[in-house]
Amino acid sequence: MKIVGKRVERIDAEAKATGRMIYPSDRRLDGMLWVEVVRSAHPHARILSIDTRQAEAVDGVVRVLTARDVPGENAFGIQIQDMPVLCFDRVRYEGDAIALIGAENRQAAREAAALVQVEYEVLEPLTDPDEAMRPGAVALHPDGNILHEGHFNKGDIAEGFARSSVIFENTYEVPMMDHAYLETEAGISYYGEDGTLTVESCGQYIYRDQTQIARALGLSLGEVRVTAPYVGGAFGGKDEITVQIYLALMTYHTRRPAKMVATREESIISHTKRHPARMRFKTGASKSGKLMAVEAYIVSDTGAYASLGGPVLNLMMEHAAGPYLVPNVKVDAYAVYTNNGFSGAFRGFGCTQVCVAIESQMDLMARALKRDRLAFRQDNILHQGDMAGLDYEMKLVVGAEDTIRAARKGKLWRKRKSNRKIPSRVSPSVARHRKRGIGVASQMQGLGLGVGIPDYAEVEVELTRDGKAIAKASTNEIGQGAYTAYAQMTAERLGIDLEQVEIIGADTGVTPDSGTTTASRTTYAVGNAILMTVDKLEKRLAERAGEKTGRLRGGVLCCPSRQVPLGELIDGPSITVRATFHIPVQDREMGDGLPHLLYSYGTHVVLVEVDTLTGEISVEAIEAYLDGGRVIFRTGFEGQSEGGIAQGIGYALFEEVLLNEGHFENTNFNTYIIPSSMDVPVKIKTVPVQVKEASGPYGAKGISETCMVGVTPAILNALQDAIGVRFLRIPVRAEDVLDALEVDEK
Amino acid sequence: MKIDVGLLINGTEARFEVEPDERLVDTLREKAGMTGTKIGCGMGECGACSVLMNGKLVPSCLVLTASADGAEIVTVEGLAADGRLSDLQQAFVEEGAIQCGYCTPGMLMAGEYLLSRYKRPTTDQIRNGIAGNLCRCTGYAKIVSAIRKTARKRAVKRSGR
Numbered sequence: 001m002k003i004v005g006k007r008v009e010r011i012d013a014e015a016k017a018t019g020r021m022i023y024p025s026d027r028r029l030d031g032m033l034w035v036e037v038v039r040s041a042h043p044h045a046r047i048l049s050i051d052t053r054q055a056e057a058v059d060g061v062v063r064v065l066t067a068r069d070v071p072g073e074n075a076f077g078i079q080i081q082d083m084p085v086l087c088f089d090r091v092r093y094e095g096d097a098i099a100l101i102g103a104e105n106r107q108a109a110r111e112a113a114a115l116v117q118v119e120y121e122v123l124e125p126l127t128d129p130d131e132a133m134r135p136g137a138v139a140l141h142p143d144g145n146i147l148h149e150g151h152f153n154k155g156d157i158a159e160g161f162a163r164s165s166v167i168f169e170n171t172y173e174v175p176m177m178d179h180a181y182l183e184t185e186a187g188i189s190y191y192g193e194d195g196t197l198t199v200e201s202c203g204q205y206i207y208r209d210q211t212q213i214a215r216a217l218g219l220s221l222g223e224v225r226v227t228a229p230y231v232g233g234a235f236g237g238k239d240e241i242t243v244q245i246y247l248a249l250m251t252y253h254t255r256r257p258a259k260m261v262a263t264r265e266e267s268i269i270s271h272t273k274r275h276p277a278r279m280r281f282k283t284g285a286s287k288s289g290k291l292m293a294v295e296a297y298i299v300s301d302t303g304a305y306a307s308l309g310g311p312v313l314n315l316m317m318e319h320a321a322g323p324y325l326v327p328n329v330k331v332d333a334y335a336v337y338t339n340n341g342f343s344g345a346f347r348g349f350g351c352t353q354v355c356v357a358i359e360s361q362m363d364l365m366a367r368a369l370k371r372d373r374l375a376f377r378q379d380n381i382l383h384q385g386d387m388a389g390l391d392y393e394m395k396l397v398v399g400a401e402d403t404i405r406a407a408r409k410g411k412l413w414r415k416r417k418s419n420r421k422i423p424s425r426v427s428p429s430v431a432r433h434r435k436r437g438i439g440v441a442s443q444m445q446g447l448g449l450g451v452g453i454p455d456y457a458e459v460e461v462e463l464t465r466d467g468k469a470i471a472k473a474s475t476n477e478i479g480q481g482a483y484t485a486y487a488q489m490t491a492e493r494l495g496i497d498l499e500q501v502e503i504i505g506a507d508t509g510v511t512p513d514s515g516t517t518t519a520s521r522t523t524y525a526v527g528n529a530i531l532m533t534v535d536k537l538e539k540r541l542a543e544r545a546g547e548k549t550g551r552l553r554g555g556v557l558c559c560p561s562r563q564v565p566l567g568e569l570i571d572g573p574s575i576t577v578r579a580t581f582h583i584p585v586q587d588r589e590m591g592d593g594l595p596h597l598l599y600s601y602g603t604h605v606v607l608v609e610v611d612t613l614t615g616e617i618s619v620e621a622i623e624a625y626l627d628g629g630r631v632i633f634r635t636g637f638e639g640q641s642e643g644g645i646a647q648g649i650g651y652a653l654f655e656e657v658l659l660n661e662g663h664f665e666n667t668n669f670n671t672y673i674i675p676s677s678m679d680v681p682v683k684i685k686t687v688p689v690q691v692k693e694a695s696g697p698y699g700a701k702g703i704s705e706t707c708m709v710g711v712t713p714a715i716l717n718a719l720q721d722a723i724g725v726r727f728l729r730i731p732v733r734a735e736d737v738l739d740a741l742e743v744d745e746k
Numbered sequence: 747m748k749i750d751v752g753l754l755i756n757g758t759e760a761r762f763e764v765e766p767d768e769r770l771v772d773t774l775r776e777k778a779g780m781t782g783t784k785i786g787c788g789m790g791e792c793g794a795c796s797v798l799m800n801g802k803l804v805p806s807c808l809v810l811t812a813s814a815d816g817a818e819i820v821t822v823e824g825l826a827a828d829g830r831l832s833d834l835q836q837a838f839v840e841e842g843a844i845q846c847g848y849c850t851p852g853m854l855m856a857g858e859y860l861l862s863r864y865k866r867p868t869t870d871q872i873r874n875g876i877a878g879n880l881c882r883c884t885g886y887a888k889i890v891s892a893i894r895k896t897a898r899k900r901a902v903k904r905s906g907r
Contacts, residue, residue, distance in 0.1 A: 012847070017847075019783070019822035019823050021847055025785070026781035479846025638888070643885045677877050677879075677881075
């Protein structure tokens, strides 16, 4: 391999390093209006009246829109359209939109937004999912408050516990988490020269955005164009509609370009979050260290609207038993509507939550059995052909054990005894209060959308007479480095230099439908589709050359008997071919997107230090052993891992969106704290465990989620190793450490 | 009431008519057309809007343009000379310190500032120096190495003279 697997420079790095890259929030057009959204003042209320007259009178205001100005269906949502574009009778969370202001400048738009008079009948907010589930609770939606539930049984759970010699039962609580991408939701809209209503924005699936915009505006798909090539971070938080329909509505009604950029406060209040969840896990293992039973009862708080709350719950169930072979499994899970914001996709997509629970339980059982914690995991690990937690076969190659083996060889684990000692450079009087611990966690993460949900990638490759290639895909570059990986695979396959490849991304007017930029899927799916297009190209060119076969190498078609320059085979400036790759799925559907056929795997090893006087926790070192198949873009692979580690630290130790009776309390970075450079260790090592996936492009899968999921429980397990305390709730903060140690002393 | 303000932006003099409460970041982005400087939080917490003002690192969302009259401003657009990346920009590209890239301009300005303060910064000085600049993609490791690499190169260059 000349290009695949190498540390190439990102194809977009120079534009980003010079400030030339234009992000959605940077776009501006002559004559554009600024859009501001009037959002609900209450997490739960009936709207009695909306008076926009004062707002309309503000100098510079061009248009104020309310629900009656939504020409199509006043509803959106990825799976179920239960969320009003503009609310008219009821609001269900603090971010609900009621009116849109379009003004000549942002100041006027803001001034007007504050002047829209909404008369409410304030209702008691439903903030406890357990209460919301109870019969008789006020229904937030016509079908009640349970959005989705799932019940699975494998084996006989009672028998499993009867045969266990160690049993632990704990209830874990994980918080609502914000994606905290640095660029808030933003975009512009305008009528293109051909009359299409164009929205240049930040969504993670432009074709679905096109559908959602067209539906709300009562337009045909062809009348709407959506683009979103380069976006300032997403992590799932821009999967659902954010600004797109608002922008389209304003341009539709005024015929003028419009721009919207959410403030950070608005971003945190309005967009989807990681689901907070309460998870009761009971697990048992035999004396000989075999996992016998996993029983999970999960309540996921999906907030005001569905978004992807159902599929996220499905992934919680799918991954509840971890990457382990468990004969007896019982899972009961509910996704429940409340007035607590609204939740949806976020890196890990449900796995993140349950991994905290199952990996904590694994540690407790290993300790009770006096087993080596890595060995206990390895002894129970899933292999190809095994039946996974929900009783379906792991049909493809499973790299879980490989990641454990690799972790065992790493410095952190191998020298764990000395790593646990406070370094001698620390003075004894200080060292006395410091404790160190090592933690591990293993996990698997489904790749793609799972069985039952259309999951394909169509791409177009254009090959020019002089051998250059342009690959077009509708997925976007949200920081993950996918466009560079596409360029590498295209160049490798065509035998040309990376510089000879151009990637055109995310424009419904130009790029075919390559699916969502989520679910660790783009390198795998788009990569496969690119390889298919080149196969097709070679076939077509060989036919033109009158040869049976031909292989493209550096602008030449290499046929069995001769080499034909492309100039002789391509009449016009170029030849264009499209191909569609369908992500393979399980043959049995157990629920929406449930289960998966493809998984990525990982094991994390963490060293933490705790100051028992202050309660301060410091993550000193992390090693990540990740199997996402063959690595395509080495630097990007490491970068993803390092970023996932930072987010895993944030989830474990800092981050929690605080809600008080449905009101958001920490809505900017002064109170919603994400890890800074001081909170992430210098000692980070990412080791690619490259178990080749036969169905992957060059053997690749994806790691953009698995790189984060195990970090949080590994930290919790390291804390137990350091101070002997099992934390059941995250984030664990200094005061929690002190409280726990105090209880311990008494 | 509009105020007439003169700034020296990346070596070029520019004059703006600004409102008293106009933020420097908006003058740069909306009036000077320099969108390299980003806005992440609007309250000086994230560092995406960092620029150098008279040689000091400032969050340009907390600076009123009217108060900056006569100031020398360096933004990310002022780092590359004659179409060639600066050594720090080049190191960011080579080390993989850029992912979504939205924090990159501010991060580069923070990097330049700390390199102006420390000739041979330690890793902790680098981490401290960028602690006011949030990045959600990279985990900071490659940003720290890019700055360290640049410091080393500059030291070699200096000693070679």
